[in-house]
Amino acid sequence: MNNRLSADLLVIGAGIHGCSAALHAAKRGMSVIVIEKDTAGRHASGVNAGGVRRLGRLFPEIPISDRSMKIWNNIGDLLDDDCGFQKSPQIKVAENQAELEKHRERVRKLNEMGFHHETILSRSELQAHLPAVSDHCVGGLASLEDGFALPYQTTFAFQRKAIELGVRFYENTRAQKIRRDGTDWHVITDNGTFSGRNILNCAGAWAGEFTRQLGEPAPVEPIAPMMIVTSRMPRFCNAVVGATGRPLSFKQMQNGTVVIGGGLRGIADPATNASHMLFEKLRQTAQTAIAIFPIMQKAAIVRSWSGIEGRMPDDMPVIGPSSIHENAFHAFGFSAHGFQMGPGVGELMAELIATGKTNSPIEPFRISRFTNSC
Amino acid sequence: MKSFDVAIIGAGPAGMASAIEATRNGLSVIVLDEQPAPGGQIYRAIETVSDQRAAILGTDYLAGRDLAAAFRNCGATYVSGATVWNIDNGLKINYSRAGLGSDQISATSLVIATGAIERPTPMPGWTLPGVTTAGALQILLKAHGAVNDDVVLVGSGPLLYLVATQMLTARYAPRAIVETTPAGRLIKAARHLPRALTAFSYLRKGLAMKRKLHKSGIPFYANARAVAIEGTTTAQAVIFQSGGKSHRIETTAVALHQGVIPNQQITRLLRCEHDWNANQHCFVPRLDAFFQTTVENIYVAGDGAGIGGAVSAALRGRLVALRIAEKQGKDTIARQNDVLKKLKADQAIRPFLETLYAPSPENLLPADDVMVCRCEEITAGQIRHAVDLGAPGPNQVKSYLRCGMGPCQGRMCGPTVTQIIADHRKKEVGEIDYYRIRPPLKPLALAELAAIESEPTRHTPL
Amino acid sequence: MFKRVQTDISNPVSIEFEGQKIDVEQGETVAAALMLAGKRKFQESAVSHAGRGPFCLMGVCFECLVEINGTPNRQACMILAEDGMKIRIQKAAIEETDR
Ligand SMILES: Cc1cc2nc3c(=O)[nH]c(=O)nc-3n(C[C@H](O)[C@H](O)[C@H](O)COP(=O)(O)OP(=O)(O)OC[C@H]3O[C@@H](n4cnc5c(N)ncnc54)[C@H](O)[C@@H]3O)c2cc1C
Ligand SMILES: Cc1cc2nc3c(=O)[nH]c(=O)nc-3n(C[C@H](O)[C@H](O)[C@H](O)COP(=O)(O)OP(=O)(O)OC[C@H]3O[C@@H](n4cnc5c(N)ncnc54)[C@H](O)[C@@H]3O)c2cc1C
Numbered sequence: 042m043n044n045r046l047s048a049d050l051l052v053i054g055a056g057i058h059g060c061s062a063a064l065h066a067a068k069r070g071m072s073v074i075v076i077e078k079d080t081a082g083r084h085a086s087g088v089n090a091g092g093v094r095r096l097g098r099l100f101p102e103i104p105i106s107d108r109s110m111k112i113w114n115n116i117g118d119l120l121d122d123d124c125g126f127q128k129s130p131q132i133k134v135a136e137n138q139a140e141l142e143k144h145r146e147r148v149r150k151l152n153e154m155g156f157h158h159e160t161i162l163s164r165s166e167l168q169a170h171l172p173a174v175s176d177h178c179v180g181g182l183a184s185l186e187d188g189f190a191l192p193y194q195t196t197f198a199f200q201r202k203a204i205e206l207g208v209r210f211y212e213n214t215r216a217q218k219i220r221r222d223g224t225d226w227h228v229i230t231d232n233g234t235f236s237g238r239n240i241l242n243c244a245g246a247w248a249g250e251f252t253r254q255l256g257e258p259a260p261v262e263p264i265a266p267m268m269i270v271t272s273r274m275p276r277f278c279n280a281v282v283g284a285t286g287r288p289l290s291f292k293q294m295q296n297g298t299v300v301i302g303g304g305l306r307g308i309a310d311p312a313t314n315a316s317h318m319l320f321e322k323l324r325q326t327a328q329t330a331i332a333i334f335p336i337m338q339k340a341a342i343v344r345s346w347s348g349i350e351g352r353m354p355d356d357m358p359v360i361g362p363s364s365i366h367e368n369a370f371h372a373f374g375f376s377a378h379g380f381q382m383g384p385g386v387g388e389l390m391a392e393l394i395a396t397g398k399t400n401s402p403i404e405p406f407r408i409s410r411f412t413n414s415c
Numbered sequence: 416m417k418s419f420d421v422a423i424i425g426a427g428p429a430g431m432a433s434a435i436e437a438t439r440n441g442l443s444v445i446v447l448d449e450q451p452a453p454g455g456q457i458y459r460a461i462e463t464v465s466d467q468r469a470a471i472l473g474t475d476y477l478a479g480r481d482l483a484a485a486f487r488n489c490g491a492t493y494v495s496g497a498t499v500w501n502i503d504n505g506l507k508i509n510y511s512r513a514g515l516g517s518d519q520i521s522a523t524s525l526v527i528a529t530g531a532i533e534r535p536t537p538m539p540g541w542t543l544p545g546v547t548t549a550g551a552l553q554i555l556l557k558a559h560g561a562v563n564d565d566v567v568l569v570g571s572g573p574l575l576y577l578v579a580t581q582m583l584t585a586r587y588a589p590r591a592i593v594e595t596t597p598a599g600r601l602i603k604a605a606r607h608l609p610r611a612l613t614a615f616s617y618l619r620k621g622l623a624m625k626r627k628l629h630k631s632g633i634p635f636y637a638n639a640r641a642v643a644i645e646g647t648t649t650a651q652a653v654i655f656q657s658g659g660k661s662h663r664i665e666t667t668a669v670a671l672h673q674g675v676i677p678n679q680q681i682t683r684l685l686r687c688e689h690d691w692n693a694n695q696h697c698f699v700p701r702l703d704a705f706f707q708t709t710v711e712n713i714y715v716a717g718d719g720a721g722i723g724g725a726v727s728a729a730l731r732g733r734l735v736a737l738r739i740a741e742k743q744g745k746d747t748i749a750r751q752n753d754v755l756k757k758l759k760a761d762q763a764i765r766p767f768l769e770t771l772y773a774p775s776p777e778n779l780l781p782a783d784d785v786m787v788c789r790c791e792e793i794t795a796g797q798i799r800h801a802v803d804l805g806a807p808g809p810n811q812v813k814s815y816l817r818c819g820m821g822p823c824q825g826r827m828c829g830p831t832v833t834q835i836i837a838d839h840r841k842k843e844v845g846e847i848d849y850y851r852i853r854p855p856l857k858p859l860a861l862a863e864l865a866a867i868e869s870e871p872t873r874h875t876p877l
Numbered sequence: 878m879f880k881r882v883q884t885d886i887s888n889p890v891s892i893e894f895e896g897q898k899i900d901v902e903q904g905e906t907v908a909a910a911l912m913l914a915g916k917r918k919f920q921e922s923a924v925s926h927a928g929r930g931p932f933c934l935m936g937v938c939f940e941c942l943v944e945i946n947g948t949p950n951r952q953a954c955m956i957l958a959e960d961g962m963k964i965r966i967q968k969a970a971i972e973e974t975d976r
């Protein structure tokens with residue numbers, strides 16, 4: 042197809058998933074248009090905590106997360122941009138024996154399944170990794186070969202590489218209706234109508250609208266995880282750290298600032314693109330950070346933010362073909378841990394769209410798990 | 416949590432006048448200001464200033480004494496040393512009391528009277544110790560009686576000449592005044608003169624000030640360009656072109672000024688709409704005739720509503736209070752009309768001043784090697800490069816380069832970043848917009864957050 | 878050099894800067910007091926570690942950050958000098974631990 046507004050693949054949403062799928066599809070020789078209501082990386086993909094984490098993932102996600110990790114490890118080769126990616130251990134601190142026991146059990150299960158990336162840290166091993174950790178912590182669960190990256194830089198790099206490979210981005214263009222006409226899909230926007238053989242729904246927290254239009258509604262809940270960042274501090278932590286019994290994600294960036302999150306949610310208002318902080322809740326995050334790293338008693342918060350993300354009831358994304366229509370696909374609802382999966386899911390979506398199949402086990406992520414039951 | 420009819424942020428002329436008028440109309444009022452005493456920028460230290468210093472600062476300054484006294488007696492709850500760090504859309508306000516932890520209050524109406532800040536003045540060497548703003552020198556003089564005999568003043572704007580005059584009166588005249596106002600501005604401004612003449616007292620004061628400075632023998636350098644500050648670890652000299660020649664003045668203290676702009680942190684935080692004001696070269700919150708923002712019950716009084724000076728600041732403060740009282744059922748229309756008339760008269764001088772003292776082009780669009788973001792040390796060239804890569808606006812440039820992410824939270828680079836992007840993309844500045852401002856408004860100790868009182872919010876937690 | 882218009886300090890308060898004792902006037906901010914004592918460098922910039930000193934004196938630029946009584950990131954221009962305060966230059970925060 043050579044019409045200005047048509048392509049082999051229409052992608053709705055220029056988050057990391059839309060950009061990554063577009064890039065990989067272009068690498069397979071497809072012509073691609075990406076439609077984005079704001080600008081690339083404006084939402085979850087540009088503002089997340091940057092955790093490139095396999096640690097603690099739900100079991101069905103692990104193979105895909107692994108596939109992604111392989112791309113992350115050579116991200117510069119793919120994108121000509123290092124994305125600020127740094128290899129670093131990810132550690133979940135156990136604050137008591139019961140928590141540590143839970144981790145032991147998880148490692149046993151993983152080993153049985155053939156995965157060996159997660160290991161138990163004894164108290165002294167924990168202290169060797171995290172000299173600043175509070176004395177009361179008894180050990181931890183670690184994935185030593187994970188890392189973190191800079192979210193906006195990464196999503197922007199995916200977009201730029203995709204453009205280089207011929208992908209056309211229409212930003213500030215809102216998809217309103219999708220419609221099928223013969224073998225072609227049409228996306229009607231406030232900026233013209235686009236046509237294509239395939240359509241991919243990567244609309245994040247807004248994806249529910251398109252599943253509804255396709256007749257397979259999925260319960261995407263818009264959520265707004267909250268983050269805070271401190272001014273620069275002396276280097277005291279070289280791992281990405283979480284707690285076990287209470288919400289925390291904690292990491293010191295290369296420049297010394299400390300980014301703290303952990304899943305406590307503010308208020309998401311997807312209709313206006315706004316999200317609001319709830320400091321009464323962040324108070325708990327502050328307490329947890331100080332409890333685990335007493336040095337944080339001296340930290341000063343310079344900024345806070347949140348972003349709008351789509352969450353599914355079972356905290357697992359929807360990945361795969363439409364259960365009703367041919368040539369329609371979904372990749373959304375990453376439930377606050379989809380940044381790490383961006384490179385891998387994009388690759389497998391392109392594979393699926395171009396060839397009709399993928400080796401990755403995506404069955405657990407089928408959309409019909411919601412449409413059949415509700 | 417205590418609640419009030421009106422919460423006023425800022426105890427400058429706008430905040431004080433607003434509190435006086437609101438309490439007079441029976442409203443319960445709280446005033447929060449981070450300074451140790453009322454006065455704001457113009458009337459800083461007005462309650463404690465010595466007679467000797469008062470004589471240096473002049474009659475416009477002393478006019479603040481009566482206002483501050485009336486404010487003290489008006490019955491409003493006044494909390495000094497209170498830094499407001501968050502306001503949510505239910506008008507619940509968090510503020511930090513220097514070292515004493517955080518408190519919160521709520522209000523039905525909010526008056527943002529946080530005034531102006533000096534426009535950032537990027538140029539080579541502006542981060543060297545020894546370089547300050549001109550306003551900083553004035554603050555040292557007003558609040559601390561501190562003077563310096565080795566100052567070179569650089570820039571443009573009424574405040575620059577006021578500071579020079581005050582230094583002269585204190586017998587510590589600046590070593591030189593380097594004016595960056597481009598040639599021809601006076602002719603451009605002249606078309607606003609007829610209107611300005613209706614505010615004759617301002618014009619007369621301004622002329623008297625300049626006459627006094629010229630007579631004093633302070634060297635003036637006009638139409639200065641290519642201004643830079645030299646020094647390795649501290650400021651050592653100012654260099655510039657003026658009158659077809661290169662100049663170099665050795666000095667340890669350089670004070671920069673390019674006018675003042677509204678402090679927009681709180682209106683941005685509350686997602687009020689802003690418009691680009693091409694005359695004042697700054698963003699101004701979009702306001703109705705009674706200074707209400709695009710968000711119901713949130714008002715801006717004083718210089719935060721667009722630069723208007725101290726007299727207008729107080730008038731705007733009163734008008735806003737009268738309007739809030741009217742909404743609560745008081746008959747204040749006659750008084751509102753009276754204030755509106757005075758406001759109109761007081762503003763007559765502005766177009767003339769704005770044209771005459773518009774910031775210099777090299778300040779608005781600095782050269783590639785000039786550092787724009789002081790905290791993260793990002794240059795104008797890096798910002799242009801990010802735009803070339805495809806970053807469309809300030810928020811993307813910020814995410815990509817970290818400019819605006821340091822402790823000043825973008826106050827010192829935001830206006831310049833927006834202007835550079837607009838110019839580089841050949842777009843209107845208003846279209847490019849500004850950083851999204853997120854709480855805390857000022858850095859907040861993590862330990863203080865860990866200890867905030869936790870009351871159930873009005874929102875259902877998700 | 879900065880000087881006081883009044884030559885005498887009438888209500889002295891004693892502070893320490895980098896171990897050096899300085900007498901200042903009660904009611905002065907830490908920034909004003911240090912500038913009057915001839916100090917110009919207050920902190921090292923976080924990125925290049927260049928010296929920085931107060932710029933705006935009204936709480937907006939954050940160039941006057943110092944360490945006061947062991948707590949970093951204090952805004953010297955917004956804090957009044959108090960008897961016995963121990964003030965240090967705020968070092969660029971990144972000091973790699975040898976690990
Ligand atoms: C604060 C925060 C911290 C996080 N931390 C981590 C972490 O550390 N590690 C990790 O792995 N994950 C993390 N996540 C989750 C991760 O960011 C997301 O899972 C991931 O970015 C989702 O990418 P996406 O492309 O699906 O969605 P998005 O980035 O939200 O992209 C969807 C895009 O679709 C566009 N769109 C929507 N509707 C339309 C329409 N009608 N027309 C056109 N365009 C439309 C949107 O504007 C948006 O740009 C975090 C998320 C948040 C919010
Ligand atoms: C440095 C400087 C010096 C000036 N000197 C003069 C002068 O000598 N003569 C003149 O005519 N004009 C001067 N101006 C112009 C001045 O802005 C107005 O004349 C006048 O002060 C405006 O009054 P206002 O009430 O709007 O704001 P301001 O007088 O600026 O008062 C604002 C108040 O809000 C407080 N505030 C701000 N943010 C917060 C927060 N987050 N929490 C709590 N409190 C907060 C500040 O501490 C301040 O006291 C000066 C401006 C500046 C920036």
Ligand code: FES
Nearest residue numbers: 934938939941954
């Ligand atoms: S000198 Fe600018 S914040 Fe203190």
